[in-house]
Amino acid sequence: MADINNSRGFTSNIGAILAAAGGAVGLGNIWRFPYMLGQNGGGAFLLIYIFFVFLIGIPLMMTEFIIGRRSQSNAVGAYRKLAPNQKGWLILGILSILGGLLIYAFYSVVAGWTLNYLMLACGGKLAGKDTQAITQTFTNFTQGTWWPLASQFLFLILTGAVVTMGVQKGIEKISKILMPALFILLIAMCVRSLTLSGASQGLTFLLKPDFSKIDSHCMLAALGQSFFSLSLGMGCMVTYGSYIQKSDKLFKTSAWIAACDTFVALLAGAVIFPAVFAFGMNPASGPELVYIVLPNVFNSMPAGNLFAIIFFLLLSIAALTSTISLLEILVAFGVEELHWKRKTSSIISTLAVFIIGSICTLSFGPLKEFHLLDRTIFELFDFLTASYLMPIGALLMTIFLGWFYPKVEVKDELSNGGKLKVRAFNLYYLILRYIAPLALLIILISGIVG
Numbered sequence: 132m133a134d135i136n137n138s139r140g141f142t143s144n145i146g147a148i149l150a151a152a153g154g155a156v157g158l159g160n161i162w163r164f165p166y167m168l169g170q171n172g173g174g175a176f177l178l179i180y181i182f183f184v185f186l187i188g189i190p191l192m193m194t195e196f197i198i199g200r201r202s203q204s205n206a207v208g209a210y211r212k213l214a215p216n217q218k219g220w221l222i223l224g225i226l227s228i229l230g231g232l233l234i235y236a237f238y239s240v241v242a243g244w245t246l247n248y249l250m251l252a253c254g255g256k257l258a259g260k261d262t263q264a265i266t267q268t269f270t271n272f273t274q275g276t277w278w279p280l281a282s283q284f285l286f287l288i289l290t291g292a293v294v295t296m297g298v299q300k301g302i303e304k305i306s307k308i309l310m311p312a313l314f315i316l317l318i319a320m321c322v323r324s325l326t327l328s329g330a331s332q333g334l335t336f337l338l339k340p341d342f343s344k345i346d347s348h349c350m351l352a353a354l355g356q357s358f359f360s361l362s363l364g365m366g367c368m369v370t371y372g373s374y375i376q377k378s379d380k381l382f383k384t385s386a387w388i389a390a391c392d393t394f395v396a397l398l399a400g401a402v403i404f405p406a407v408f409a410f411g412m413n414p415a416s417g418p419e420l421v422y423i424v425l426p427n428v429f430n431s432m433p434a435g436n437l438f439a440i441i442f443f444l445l446l447s448i449a450a451l452t453s454t455i456s457l458l459e460i461l462v463a464f465g466v467e468e469l470h471w472k473r474k475t476s477s478i479i480s481t482l483a484v485f486i487i488g489s490i491c492t493l494s495f496g497p498l499k500e501f502h503l504l505d506r507t508i509f510e511l512f513d514f515l516t517a518s519y520l521m522p523i524g525a526l527l528m529t530i531f532l533g534w535f536y537p538k539v540e541v542k543d544e545l546s547n548g549g550k551l552k553v554r555a556f557n558l559y560y561l562i563l564r565y566i567a568p569l570a571l572l573i574i575l576i577s578g579i580v581g
């Protein structure tokens with residue numbers, strides 16, 4: 132395995148953890164979380180979201196790490212190695228690869244927007260505009276054809292270059308600086324947002340649960356968001372699990388990643404919602420929410436344009452560490468299962484994503500009227516992956532590890548070959564075998580029926 136690790140560039144223990152955390156923290160926290168929360172009832176959504184992160188998210192991350200580290204394989208190879216006589220599980224692996232492809236396709240659209248906003252901020256094009264003009268800027272840009280496509284393509288190329296060169300070490304270093312920098316900047320922005328007049332209404336929206344808003348739709352959305360944000364249910368953490376050293380503590384690693392990820396999402400919420408209400412916007416306005424609210428926040432800050440540049444730069448890098456993890460799922464599959472060269476695998480995967488992803492980009496402009504299941508292609512990909520593909524992937528993973536893989540082996544992997552005392556093993560196993568699959572099944576079925 133050593134040479135696969137090297138070719139992938141993860142050589143250190145902390146590096147794998149940072150890469151996994153960098154993959155988790157991204158647009159999911161700062162772009163998707165506020166827009167989902169805004170559309171699904173505010174505080175009630177937050178409460179359920181946090182509940183899912185701890186009850187299902189952390190145990191599921193441990194589950195994926197166990198599958199990955201035990202098998203030392205990519206998302207498909209893992210099941211071939213761990214269950215050589217049960218070929219049916221390969222479908223779960225294929226589902227993971229498909230999930231990676233679809234998520235990357237629409238994620239790269241928003242990553243492209245971020246890059247474009249960075250350029251706009253650098254040119255001072257967002258400064259001094261009122262809400263209406265900012266909204267117009269967003270609409271003009273996303274409804275176009277070539278610019279959004281070019282921004283997306285640029286982001287894909289950037290990601291492809293990093294993954295091909297295998298310079299995750301560089302990314303590890305960037306992540307070490309980026310994470311704290313992003314925290315600090317978000318805190319500064321939070322202070323500004325909270326001191327805007329009318330901010331308290333936003334805080335109430337974020338923190339005060341209105342229990343009448345909880346229904347099967349809200350539950351499914353919160354579950355999907357927790358999986359999306361933690362990169363669960365589609366093989367990403369299986370792949371990264373295969374890079375984690377045998378001496379690492381899987382519970383501690385998972386808990387840390389989940390805690391950081393949730394903290395960043397909360398901070399983003401505390402920046403966005405006070406501003407949404409202070410500027411009289413609609414919290415349920417959807418995917419554009421953050422790109423319209425934030426320029427307003429910057430414009431109300433001293434040295435706002437500088438803050439805007441730094442922020443969109445950090446957000447682009449946060450998105451990059453996530454797209455790297457998405458591409459890595461596809462590339463690792465190509466290299467290990469199809470025996471492609473790393474470069475070939477990167478190029479083919481990137482091209483495939485661009486072809487599918489450009490349809491997502493165009494669904495804001497030329498293909499805006501094309502709807503399937505009442506949604507544009509972008510919305511459909513976003514909804515189907517987070518609300519169905521990831522929870523279904525997660526359900527199958529818990530069934531695989533809880534019911535089809537020997538308990539002693541699970542315990543052996545979690546305790547690093549018996550070296551660690553895993554006091555809460557029985558609790559973990561209870562969640563793995565019964566609580567998580569049952570909860571997932573109930574939420575999925577009620578979501579489909581509802």
Ligand code: PHE
Nearest residue numbers: 155157158159160359360362
């Ligand atoms: N978790 C990432 C984010 O929050 C998105 C992602 C999902 C990355 C699934 C990899 C796999 O931005």
